[in-house]
Amino acid sequence: MSEPGTVALTVEHAGSVRAIAFSPDGARFASGGEDTVLRVRPVGIGVPVDMSVDGFVTGVAFSPDGARIALADFEQVLLLDASGGPALWQGPLDPGHSVNSVRFTPDGRVIAATDTLIAVLDQATGAIGRRITVDPPLIADVDLSRDGARIALAVDERHGGDHRRAGSARVVDLATGAELGRLTPDDAVLAVAFAPDGSTVVCCAADDTTRMFEAQGGAQLWPAPDEIDDQVTAPSCVAFDPRGRWTVVGGSDGFARVLDAETGVEKCRAPKLTPGAPDPGFGAVTHVAFSPNGRLAASASIDAVVRLFDLDGKELYAVTTDEREVLTMTFSPDGHRLGVGCFDRALVIDNGTSDGG
Structure with missing residues (x-):
């Protein structure tokens, strides 16, 4: 390990490069984007595979196996087929709307999202078993519950006729x-x-708030109605830790903040400022993620810096991507690596032994 x-x-x-994914065993890394080629590379020893596609790759996911x-x-x-060859099936989802993301449920169904539609597809045939439409649009983000039974949607109604x-x-x-x-x-x-456990959902909104609510019924858990949520400036990305204890949220002020999932109280932030030093003016945080064991978090900012830090805010590394803004980011299943997609390249960054096993 490096x-x-x-x-x-x-x-x-x-x-x-706007779409990346690690295989479930972490041995392969797939990336795709504007150049109509899905590239699958071994993380270590193996044979690289290139698969040509018709258009702009916006989402990629490995099946559970x-x-x-x-x-x-x-x-x-x-x-x-992950080893290459022609498509097993393909077809349009919502004519006139691009497909923005795909993922698998634990039982192997394919979940795809456009700006206005969530579709559940059969893996064997590609047949659409259920369509869930969203009106008014737009679907800005989605997250699938761990058991694959529910989907959370972030809806942005600033689009359409009445704006x-x-x-x-x-x-x-x-x-x-x-x-x-x-x-x-x-x-x-x-x-x-x-x-x-799928019982709660955290979301961030353009009204400068980060909120936690109950998945069943939608009751807001925090902040309380009389509290002012001023911890995060213009939050735009959020993640829950795999243990259910913390959330991490990124804002336009350049900080990623770890919040207590039960109360919303800030535990730490990264990067840390040197006491007495002037604010260096960090770029807005655009992506955040937790490692699979929940002990570390990662952030990527618009100034092309990827950071890995622990739950005390201690920075374990800061990697620059040569002035290339990070467009997508994910941990490998074992947490040993971090994948990012940028303009004209994808990178796999080694976390060393810092992931804690």
Whole structure:
């Protein structure tokens, strides 16, 4: 294992890379974007695979057994054999709307999202078993519950004919399409994340708030109505830790803050400022994530810096991506590596032994 912050793998692309994924065993890394090629690379020893697609790759996910890859390719969804070859099936999802994300449920169904639609597809045939439409649009973010039974939606209503400054966070049952809970801040909701047990959802909104609410019924847990949520400036990205204890949220002031999931109280922030030193003017945080064991968090900012830090805010590394803004980020399943997608390349960063096992 290399020193924390070592770039272990660089995958060159022509154009932006907006979709990345590790295989369930962490041995392969897939990346795709504007250049109409899905690249699958071994993280270590193995054979690289390139698969040509028709358009702009916006989402990629490995199946639970690692044998298949679901791909969002402009307006269509494809299922590919992870070892290469032609698509097993492919087809449009919502004509006129690009597919923004794909993922698998634990039982192997494919969940795909456009700006206005959530679709549940059969892995064997690609048949759409359920359509869940969102009106008014736009779906800004989605998160799937760990058991694959529910989906959380961040809805931004600033689009469409009336351009309302409004939005909501919603929880929908995938089996029935029924809405189970809804929270409505004073502006668009930008990001959502489920607690590990699926009972609560954290969201951040364009009204400068981060809120926790019950998935069933939508009751807000924090902040209290008389509290002013002034901890995070313009929050735009959020993640729940796998143990259900903490959330991490990124804001425009350049900090990623770890908050207590029960109370919303800040535990730490990264990066740390030197006492008495002037504010260096960090770039806005655009992506956050927790390691699989919940002991570490990562952030990426608009000034092309990726940081790994512990739950005391201690920075374990800060890696610059050569002035290339990070467009997507994810941990490997074992937490030993961090994958990022940027303009014209994807990177796999080694976390060393700092992930804590």
